[in-house]
Amino acid sequence: MTEAPPLVKRWISERLFEYAPVYITVLDEQLNIVVANHNIQAVFGEADGRKCYEVYKKRDVTCQPCAAQRVFIDGRARRSEETGVDRLGQGVDYVVHHAPILDEDGRVAYVAKMSYDVTEQKDLQKQLDLVFNLAPCSVAIINKNLRIMQANDHVREEFGEVTGVHCYEVYRHRSEPCADCPAMDTLADGKTHTVQQIRFGVDGTPQNYLVSTAPLSTGVRDQDFVVEMSLNVTELHRLAEVAAVGRGVGEIAHRMKNVLTGLRGSAYDIRTGLQKSLPERTQGGLESLSRNVDRLSTLVTGCTKVTRGVSGQMDAVDPREVGAEVVDQFRDVAAQGGAELVFNPGPEITPLWMDAEGITACLANIVSNGIEACQTAADDDAAASDGADPCRVTLRIDSDLDQVRFVVTDTGCGMDTDTRDRLFKEAVSTKGWQGNGMGLLVASRVVADHGGTITVDSEPGQGATFRISLPRRDEPGVNGSKGSRGEDNDEDPDHR
Amino acid sequence: MTKILIIDDDPSVVGFLTNVLTDNDYEVVSADNAADGLNLALDQTPDLILLDIEMPTATGSDFYRRLRHEKTLKETPVVVVSGYHSKHIAVTKNVPVLEKPVDEDQLIAQVRASLGTGPGH
Numbered sequence: 001m002t003e004a005p006p007l008v009k010r011w012i013s014e015r016l017f018e019y020a021p022v023y024i025t026v027l028d029e030q031l032n033i034v035v036a037n038h039n040i041q042a043v044f045g046e047a048d049g050r051k052c053y054e055v056y057k058k059r060d061v062t063c064q065p066c067a068a069q070r071v072f073i074d075g076r077a078r079r080s081e082e083t084g085v086d087r088l089g090q091g092v093d094y095v096v097h098h099a100p101i102l103d104e105d106g107r108v109a110y111v112a113k114m115s116y117d118v119t120e121q122k123d124l125q126k127q128l129d130l131v132f133n134l135a136p137c138s139v140a141i142i143n144k145n146l147r148i149m150q151a152n153d154h155v156r157e158e159f160g161e162v163t164g165v166h167c168y169e170v171y172r173h174r175s176e177p178c179a180d181c182p183a184m185d186t187l188a189d190g191k192t193h194t195v196q197q198i199r200f201g202v203d204g205t206p207q208n209y210l211v212s213t214a215p216l217s218t219g220v221r222d223q224d225f226v227v228e229m230s231l232n233v234t235e236l237h238r239l240a241e242v243a244a245v246g247r248g249v250g251e252i253a254h255r256m257k258n259v260l261t262g263l264r265g266s267a268y269d270i271r272t273g274l275q276k277s278l279p280e281r282t283q284g285g286l287e288s289l290s291r292n293v294d295r296l297s298t299l300v301t302g303c304t305k306v307t308r309g310v311s312g313q314m315d316a317v318d319p320r321e322v323g324a325e326v327v328d329q330f331r332d333v334a335a336q337g338g339a340e341l342v343f344n345p346g347p348e349i350t351p352l353w354m355d356a357e358g359i360t361a362c363l364a365n366i367v368s369n370g371i372e373a374c375q376t377a378a379d380d381d382a383a384a385s386d387g388a389d390p391c392r393v394t395l396r397i398d399s400d401l402d403q404v405r406f407v408v409t410d411t412g413c414g415m416d417t418d419t420r421d422r423l424f425k426e427a428v429s430t431k432g433w434q435g436n437g438m439g440l441l442v443a444s445r446v447v448a449d450h451g452g453t454i455t456v457d458s459e460p461g462q463g464a465t466f467r468i469s470l471p472r473r474d475e476p477g478v479n480g481s482k483g484s485r486g487e488d489n490d491e492d493p494d495h496r
Numbered sequence: 497m498t499k500i501l502i503i504d505d506d507p508s509v510v511g512f513l514t515n516v517l518t519d520n521d522y523e524v525v526s527a528d529n530a531a532d533g534l535n536l537a538l539d540q541t542p543d544l545i546l547l548d549i550e551m552p553t554a555t556g557s558d559f560y561r562r563l564r565h566e567k568t569l570k571e572t573p574v575v576v577v578s579g580y581h582s583k584h585i586a587v588t589k590n591v592p593v594l595e596k597p598v599d600e601d602q603l604i605a606q607v608r609a610s611l612g613t614g615p616g617h
Contacts, residue, residue, distance in 0.1 A: 254579035256579075257596035258506050259508075262509060263597070264512065264597050264599070265509065266508075268512060268515060268516060268600055272519060284511070291508065292508055
């Protein structure tokens with residue numbers, strides 16, 4: 001480095017001490033301030049000849065520990081963050097460097113104490129913390145190993161104590177990262193990502209969340225943290241369901257009225273049959289009475305299932321066993337209806353936590369609808385063609401880390417857009433008086449209770465494909481806090 | 497004999513209406529869907545049609561629209577027998593509606609009124 005010009009050298013020796021925008025004092029071994037710059041006087045008040053702790057902290061005794069004393073002992077410079085009191089009694093946050101000033105023998109004769117003010121940054125940090133906690137949504141900071149480093153009150157209220165635990169354990173009761181992880185996407189590309197996710201609260205109930213992740217850096221250094229904001233939209237989903245249920249109730253009332261008309265007819269037949277001594281009519285009335293009571297009972301059972309879900313008995317069950325049971329149940333029915341029932345269970349699948357009875361009922365309903373769609377297609381085509389390919393209903397199961405999917409495809413008559421759109425929302429039946437329209441309503445309720453989704457693709461004459469996706473999770477009702485908290489030595493190589 | 501056509505896909509309802517009407521000396525024909533109902537109407541020219549609204553394939557409303565385009569049938573009185581509240585019905589306002597569950601006295605009274613025969617036809 002070149003020698004500074006004489007003018008500059010003089011400015012450094014005479015003026016820098018006063019002009020530097022930092023607090024500078026020099027202390028002797030008894031912690032007396034032997035010299036202080038102007039900034040010290042301006043902020044902390046009179047300093048010359050006073051004890052360091054009196055000036056910076058307005059204390060009567062030495063601080064414990066005292067960084068300056070330790071510099072006098074070992075001669076090593078130190079940096080620390082401290083909070084002092086200014087001449088008006090207000091708090092001052094500053095970062096302080098203690099540097100030894102050595103004499104000819106190499107002993108520490110004085111300690112220079114150089115500090116800069118971080119009060120504004122601290123205040124800002126406090127405000128940010130406040131915003132963090134007051135934000136009307138869950139906010140969490142996640143590191144590159146997908147551990148939650150910091151979380152606001154909303155996260156703690158809904159998921160318990162989460163700091164140090166993997167986000168997938170906390171939110172979805174899983175032991176591995178989710179396939180649709182937006183945090184991993186953000187870590188990979190440094191961009192914002194948004195997904196809709198089902199998460200399980202401390203009591204295990206599924207909740208719908210809208211999740212956004214964003215990189216937490218200025219983009220200068222490698223991306224190591226993600227800020228994740230999530231909004232619980234379960235209530236919105238529920239309101240949409242309530243609106244749909246309102247429409248469903250109208251449909252159910254209509255079906256009830258048909259059954260009631262049937263019952264009235266039964267009563268009429270029995271009464272007039274007896275009055276007019278027409279035993280055949282009386283007998284017919286009794287039979288129709290029994291038929292209509294059965295219809296009413298099916299309708300009421302369906303309503304109960306829609307309102308309350310099915311049994312709710314959750315067990316770890318092999319999804320392929322559930323599929324096999326449904327296929328066995330319907331093989332003969334399909335054959336009688338001229339349809340081929342194909343089961344493709346796929347490779348071995350680890351058991352899934354589910355209500356086996358409920359899911360069996362869902363699949364049975366969809367498979368039975370598929371067989372009927374084949375029969376309808378056959379009736380429609382009867383005149384037109386013969387010798388065509390047999391109609392086929394296929395139940396396929398596949399799974400990945402995140403979910404298990406049951407896919408039921410039929411090559412039957414298909415359905416129009418209107419029917420398709422109302423299928424899971426209202427009591428829809430295309431079977432007239434024979435259907436109660438509750439089957440798919442119950443199915444969609446059972447699937448929703450698993451935090452899963454049910455969808456359908458269909459066009460008139462083109463068959464239909466129903467997809468049920470059930471998320472994988474550990475035993476419900478167990479808090480995510482069972483996760484391996486803290487010891488962040490898992491340098492998960494898979495996650496950048 | 498006065499002839500009445502019943503169009504309803506629910507056999508319990510058809511059975512009930514048929515028994516009540518035959519007991520009251522009406523002749524009854526019935527169909528369980530709108531298409532067969534229209535053919536039967538063209539063939540039999542009934543004096544009155546009892547029509548259900550919610551049926552698979554073509555609805556009662558479709559049937560009603562087609563009926564009104566048939567020269568021989570457009571004046572035929574129609575009574576809607578439905579589980580839906582009347583506001584859902586896409587037929588004209590002057591079509592009377594019997595809401596299910598139908599009562600036999602109500603039914604006969606409405607049939608007589610629509611036929612213009614009054615009590616004791």
